[in-house]
Amino acid sequence: MAKSFLTHIQDHFGDGGYEGDQFGGAAGHDGSGLPTGAPGNFMFATGIECSYPTIAGGTIRRDLLAETDHYNRYKEDLGLVKEMGLKVLRYNLPYYLIQKAPGKYDWEFADKAMAEIRRLGITPILDLMHFGVPDWIGNFQNPELPVFFAEYCGAVARRYPWVRFYTPVNEIYVTARASAKDGIWNEQLKDDRAFITAMKHITAASIMGTQQIAKHRPDCVIVQSESAEYIHEMRAVPTPEICLINKLRFLSLDLLYAHPLDSEVLLYCLDNGMTRQELDWFMAGEPPGYQVMGNDYYGRNERIIKPDGKWCQAEDVLGWYTMTRQYYERYRKPVMHTETNTFDAKDAECWLWKQWVNVMRIRQDGIPVIGFTWYSLLDQLDWDISLAEKRLTVNACGLYDLDRKIRPVGESYKMMIREFGQITMVPYAEMFAVTSQPAILKVKV
Template sequence: MNAHVRTFPDSFTFGVATSAYQVEGGIENDWAEWERAGKLKEPHVRCGRGVDHWNRYEEDYGLALDVGASAFRMSLEWARIEPERGRIDGAVLEAYRERLLKMKARGLRPVVTLHHFTHPLWFHRDTPWHLPQSVEAFRAYVRACAPILRGLDALVISLNEPMVLLLGGYLQGLMPPGIADGAKMMAALGNMVRAHVAAREELQAALGHVEIGISQNTLAFAPDRSWNPLDRALVRLGAQAYNHSFHEVLVSGKLRVNMPGIGSTKQDIPGAKDSCDFIGVNYYTRAHLRFLPRPPFLSFQFRDKHGRGLTDIGWEVWPEGFGQVLRELKRYGLPVWVTENGIDDRGGERRPAYLREHLEQVLTARAEGVDVRGYLYWSLLDNFEWLEGWGPRFGLYHVDFETLERRPTPACQFYREVATTRRLPSLVPPSSATRPNLIIQPSAAR
């Protein structure tokens, strides 16, 4: 064997990721309401039928197997399960149970997300996250879901990217519930931690042992002006608040967040200490922070400082940042799962190189003692990308949004080779035109 070929152990899991609203179709929830209000970047865009995964799930399981996946991340849609407060739709629970059993039977380990951004229509009206009633509402939902996970050996994610939801929905007002209030954001943050604790309690009561964690969007941060001490200070504060505050409270039980000009909170949360069995990390890019002398006090920018070309959504390709955030997670002493990593590559030619560069970082982190157990590529399919609508294409499989035909991209062959041989082959990245520096607003694109 070539001494330069690096390998993954047989125990390492390769998989793919999806989320219910983005792929299933036919869901009536707070995001559907947001779309009707014309609040996406293109006001006429609707998710609608998604990519019809609700009806084509068995076909899509086959596509996952075809690229060598042995795990499949999906989410349960709260709005399907509890369309009215207190009314659980048993038929929907049975349908999700059937999907999970078929997934398991085909050799795909279920990775089940309980909350992936979306809410029933009643939630923000009756039990919004900034009120304590939200915790019991989430507890009741998880209690109803627990039986469908029995016997599956599922990896469970309580909350997907809580900091994205809080910043987008409670500070910038860019996503539901559309609030811009720092104090309410801090209250919601504490309640989402409590909701994770409640979910863990309910699943353990119903199922006994269960592996449960969160998936946290992580960014590599850099000062926009390396010489500026205020930019450098923002990087330290941003990394701590955005990347680490949620992890730290689930290890220590102490929630400590300080966001100058926005708000701060110090809370000791009962049950939060050691309430996480693994850390889920979603990584895409690096952000350059610049201090501003007046509100909002910082700018958030993606720059192509190394001439690699921005992705088609406008994000920097920075695999080194992936290695950085993985190494930073070592401090928690917990297993790490990469629950999302991917590229918006609308031509389909850049994805193999992106995959190779980021998988190289996983191997390096493992060699340095980070217990990375698995890698789930975002996403199996092109799908609806939140505020960005139908423009971005993150899928291993290209989807014709008119016919819904799934077609493999060049990355499918590469991912299959890595997943089945456990070897990371050499790859010459395709040439691509360097795009100019851009300054754009952050978006919830997963």
């Protein structure tokens, strides 16, 4: 009887454990172990909650970095990131405190925090505008905002030339809606025209800020963090208002990425103050740098409206997987899960693993997800009411509580990081390791 090929292999090479297999064969690395910071590493991250909108007609500034005592305990907080085993941190420099006037800056806290981040070997995704602007700019109705903000972005890039990852403006759509349509923050308007004005100015600020960053870091990676949202209307005949809202959730990214607008959205924009010249400017092309589409997903992002007009939460009806797939198929950008949490500490561990299942599923479908973020490192305050009043109610959604004691979800995240920390951004990502070459936009063929 003829020998099996396995017998011949065994005779010549032995019974498994072949020399060379350790370089990606059957004996290659399985992806477990803490992140190494290698360029192809999947980016497990957290963030430090840093929102700073004004409320009460501009008389109160909410600053979550102050309210959670981060300014005094920043070294301790950054040490907790290191303790978690994380290499990546979404981190904000408080724009409203730093840019004192055109060309005038106060870098005192920023320099200290950035020096500690660098010393600890943490890669920051630097968030430059998080729901607010300096008092002297006023609010998002100011048409000079893109110019002032671009100057600020250039100043940051010059001062910290070692930083490569940026989120110029956090959640453009949420910023514009909460400030100018829902009447909660900053200008506190409830007007369609004000909403489109804010949307134009904030998106233009992000684009011009990115241009200035790219002047100093042509290889910049821009992680645009935007809220993934949907309203399920349980009516036999959908209302035009809800249909429009479900389309407007794409508007900020459409303008940012020069994606043609839906006809209804286009008419809404033109009816509410966007000019043809402004639209042409947005559609000229997307910003420079390597563009990553970050999708933020909380169960409360998805809502059901019943026939009587009352609302209820629709957590996980679509979920991050389905909603992100909608965004990916629209924009075809690499994806990062840039924010998630739950306010119920008892449910947090389960929520964490459910979100990770979503990430794993979408990666198995071939969609390039390069990172995951539990937001935030610490418990937050008053996000159950969207910061509308200063009640200082603790939202138990952090990896650590405000006494800097680890929560069960923090221990669970440590477990996740140990198990998956060395998986690659995409299969065979070593071939596509993040390069230092400038990004060059490709022409569609």
